[in-house]
Amino acid sequence: MSDLLWQKSGVETDQRIMRFLAGDDVVLDREFFLFDIEASKAHVEGLARIDIVTAQESADLVRELEQLGADFRSAAFVLDDRFEDGHSAIEARLIERLGDAGRKVHSGRSRNDQVLVASRLWLKAKLLELSSICAAVANICIYRAGRDVLPMPGYTHLQRAVASSTAMWFAAFAEAFIDNAWRARQALALIDANPLGTAAGYGVNLPLDREYTTRKLGFARMQISPIYAQLSRGKFEMAALDALAAAVLDLRRLAWDLSLFTTAEFAFVRLPAQYTTGSSIMPNKRNPDVIELMRASYASVAAARTEIEQLLSLPSGYQRDLQASKGAIFHGFHRGLDALALLPDLLAKLEWDAPRMRAAIEPSMYATDVAIEAAIAGVPFR
Incomplete structure (x- = not known):
């Protein structure tokens, strides 16, 4: 599993505990992944409407979310144990592609x-x-x-x-x-x-x-x-x-x-x-x-x-x-x-x-x- 998005500095994680906490999330989230992407697109557009992200950032985020969905359908992107769950995978992908704009996608969400x-x-x-x-x-x-x-x-x-x-x-x-x-x-x-x-x-x-x-x-x-x-x-x-x-x-x-x-x-x-x-x-x-x-x-x-x-x-x-x-x-x-x-x-x-x-x-x-x-x-x- 890659570094956790919620990781706190100075706190060492126990891999056995992390496996228990994650459970079957990565496998199960393959079923829900495309719906999570659709909801994330709506959330990004909603953030743009209240100026948490700019119009350009919103367009970039939506474009990358749509590309992630296409990559998932074609198996170019695989949701596997590199990630804690589907949500973390979405956020990691956006940060990789868009940097700070990707870090904004979680604003107002859990x-x-x-x-x-x-x-x-x-x-x-x-x-x-x-x-x-x-x-x-x-x-x-x-x-x-x-x-x-x-x-x-x-x-x-x-x-x-x-x-x-x-x-x-x-x-x-x-x-x-x-x-x-x-x-x-x-x-x-x-x-x-x-x-x-x-x-x-x-x-x-x-x-x-x-x-x-x-x-x-x-x-x-x-x-x-x-x-x-x-x-x-x-x-x-x-x-x-x-x-x-x-x-x-x-x-x-x-x-x-x-x-x-x-x-x-x-x-x-x-x-x-x-x-x-x-x-x-x-x-x-x-x-x-x-x-x-x-x-x-x-x-x-x-x-x-x-x-x-x-x-x-x-x-x-x-x-x-x-x-x-x-x-x-x-x-x-x-x-x-x-x-x-x-x-x-x-x-x-x-x-x-x-x-x-x-x-x-x-x-x-x-x-x-x-x-x-x-x-x-x-x-x-x-």
Whole structure:
């Protein structure tokens, strides 16, 4: 790790302690790095509006930030253990290229301010992605509900209960994922608040143009209280994970259905070949590994939420404990969205075995219909 930007003269750092303090920040900040650059550009332009940097310095800083983003995308710049974290890497690069102008970029900010706004922007992007995937799943389910109207058994308590259809099955998940898309947008509306300029929870004695940075970064509103900006960290992440969890819970139940329906005992469904794998020991088998890992994905989302919830047993203000929330949201959204992203194609391509499903419908499954018809005719239902 290179010299620390906050290093105090006469104080020797212990590398073991520094590794512990940095944790996985350098690796995790690769995920948030481009959002940190965008927020830094807005901050620089805001500083120019209050004459902390000159117009020329602002133009130079924004140019170098844009170049850093391009270099990061092309891998010409690598965020690695030369740096403590992504924020330090940005500042070091600007100082290297622009000298004293680069040293001004941190005016009116803290590293906590930086991670808070970068992770907030990242969460907004992930919730938009979640809403889009859920809408795609709902659209495919609606399409197939109208196209595929095949009789199949309906189950309660895992027992054959009534006659149902593939249209009813698809329609159920269509409605579920419409709600999931709506819930993602609700979570997005909640967290769409700009924390840039709140520093470490007490603001700074500068007339920062926070209205400008709010517009520039595309936030719907501004977080007013610097202390609340810190209180919202973790709470907003949990709200985003709750929206993700709602969709992944439905994915888990859908995957359970397909796990059962693909067994030889049911044999109602044939999965696309690319969604199965061969057994390493049983050459007769094709295993539904994808839907099994879809089922498992909820565990990662639930674990992420639990990790953040446990971090929040804190007093008000900023605490370093919150650093651990970055890993939680990264792993939760990574596993959850990766699983959901495979679902539209799977639903579009799975095939029903119509004769097998029709053969599974037996006379007793019409008992409820017979009872209802008798009730309409005047026979007491009981």
